[in-house]
Amino acid sequence: MSEKLSLPIGTTLSRFIRERQEQFTYASGELSQLLRDISVAAKVVNREVNRAGLTNILGKHGAQNVQGEEQQKLDVIANNLFIKSLSNGGEVCAIISEEDENITDTQNPHGKYVIAMDPLDGSSNIDVNVSIGTIFSIYRRQSPVGSPVQESDIFQKGTEQVGAGYTLYGSSTMLVYTTGHGVNGFTLEPSLGEFLLSHPDMKIPTKGKIFSINEGSAVDFGQAVKNYVSDCKKNKFKGRYIGSLVADFHRNLLKGGIYVYPSTKSAPNGKLRLLYECNALAFIAEQAGGKSSNGIQRTLEIEPTELHQRCPLYIGSKEMVERAESFIMAGENVEK
Ligand SMILES: O=P(O)(O)OC[C@H]1O[C@](O)(COP(=O)(O)O)[C@@H](O)[C@@H]1O
Ligand SMILES: [Mg+2]
Numbered sequence: 001m002s003e004k005l006s007l008p009i010g011t012t013l014s015r016f017i018r019e020r021q022e023q024f025t026y027a028s029g030e031l032s033q034l035l036r037d038i039s040v041a042a043k044v045v046n047r048e049v050n051r052a053g054l055t056n057i058l059g060k061h062g063a064q065n066v067q068g069e070e071q072q073k074l075d076v077i078a079n080n081l082f083i084k085s086l087s088n089g090g091e092v093c094a095i096i097s098e099e100d101e102n103i104t105d106t107q108n109p110h111g112k113y114v115i116a117m118d119p120l121d122g123s124s125n126i127d128v129n130v131s132i133g134t135i136f137s138i139y140r141r142q143s144p145v146g147s148p149v150q151e152s153d154i155f156q157k158g159t160e161q162v163g164a165g166y167t168l169y170g171s172s173t174m175l176v177y178t179t180g181h182g183v184n185g186f187t188l189e190p191s192l193g194e195f196l197l198s199h200p201d202m203k204i205p206t207k208g209k210i211f212s213i214n215e216g217s218a219v220d221f222g223q224a225v226k227n228y229v230s231d232c233k234k235n236k237f238k239g240r241y242i243g244s245l246v247a248d249f250h251r252n253l254l255k256g257g258i259y260v261y262p263s264t265k266s267a268p269n270g271k272l273r274l275l276y277e278c279n280a281l282a283f284i285a286e287q288a289g290g291k292s293s294n295g296i297q298r299t300l301e302i303e304p305t306e307l308h309q310r311c312p313l314y315i316g317s318k319e320m321v322e323r324a325e326s327f328i329m330a331g332e333n334v335e336k
């Protein structure tokens with residue numbers, strides 16, 4: 001057969017989810033359906049992202065979100081698309097989103113799952129055609145099905161996630177997810193409109209040579225973080241920082257590296273949000289053999305008390321995160 005005629009026939013995401021369904025603790029099909037709903041919403045968002053320059057949906061939306069950040073039009077569009085898709089899907093009873101101050105009640109009292117999401121991560125890169133993504137965590141509701149959503153459904157530690165993942169709208173579109181049985185990555189084949197398995201059983205190298213941190217904020221770093229950055233430089237690690245957490249994380253997952261968004265003098269809890277940015281990536285990192293912490297405590301064990309709670313993030317290759325932690329735990333004044 002001619003090379004030109006060969007199509008990329010492989011395992012579709014739907015088939016993969018169906019075949020792996022028996023691994024789920026509650027193998028009744030709802031989580032599988034939810035993952036499929038997420039993948040459909042991701043394809044729609046991908047379409048909008050791809051043609052945004054032509055459809056007049058680049059630029060600012062004209063409002064701020066609850067954290068005082070300027071919303072982009074695509075932040076709002078992606079948020080609406082995911083909420084609509086998850087609400088129509090019926091498996092989700094509540095959604096926590098970066099773009100919404102309060103929880104969204106999907107009006108599905110029989111939905112067994114709660115989603116926390118960053119519908120579009122990397123807003124500052126939207127208008128300049130640089131990789132952005134969607135991040136999601138899936139929790140099982142704690143309260144009885146059919147009853148109103150309770151705080152105990154919402155404020156669950158990252159260890160309680162039953163699934164997590166991200167999509168990356170980059171030079172290709174990928175969906176990477178875990179349900180606690182390893183990490184698998186799928187690439188969207190645009191002409192087929194299907195995610196196909198392209199990165200089975202992803203593992204992050206235990207050490208790497210990339211460090212990702214916004215050094216523009218270095219004057220605001222504590223001495224321990226400054227010491228760690230100097231250590232990376234002494235080791236001649238490459239500095240790589242896209243400014244979209246999801247894309248920086250994905251690169252380091254494949255190549256080995258560490259991503260750091262530390263506590264700073266003006267933002268003692270850093271910038272990133274525990275419930276819909278850090279926990280999902282921490283779950284994936286651990287499932288891929290990596291590590292994630294706030295410098296002192298495992299990310300997945302941080303107790304959530306607020307919807308938009310922030311936390312410092314040290315995530316990536318296990319040995320690199322442990323080295324960074326040794327600087328943070330040694331404290332402010334110890335020069336290494
Ligand atoms: O510009 P900074 O301070 O380095 O922040 C970059 C970080 O902020 C974020 O953009 C926050 O995400 P949103 O775009 O979803 O608000 C991360 O993706 C990124 O890593
Ligand atoms: Mg984000």
Ligand SMILES: [Mg+2]
Nearest residue numbers: 098118120121
């Ligand atoms: Mg966002």
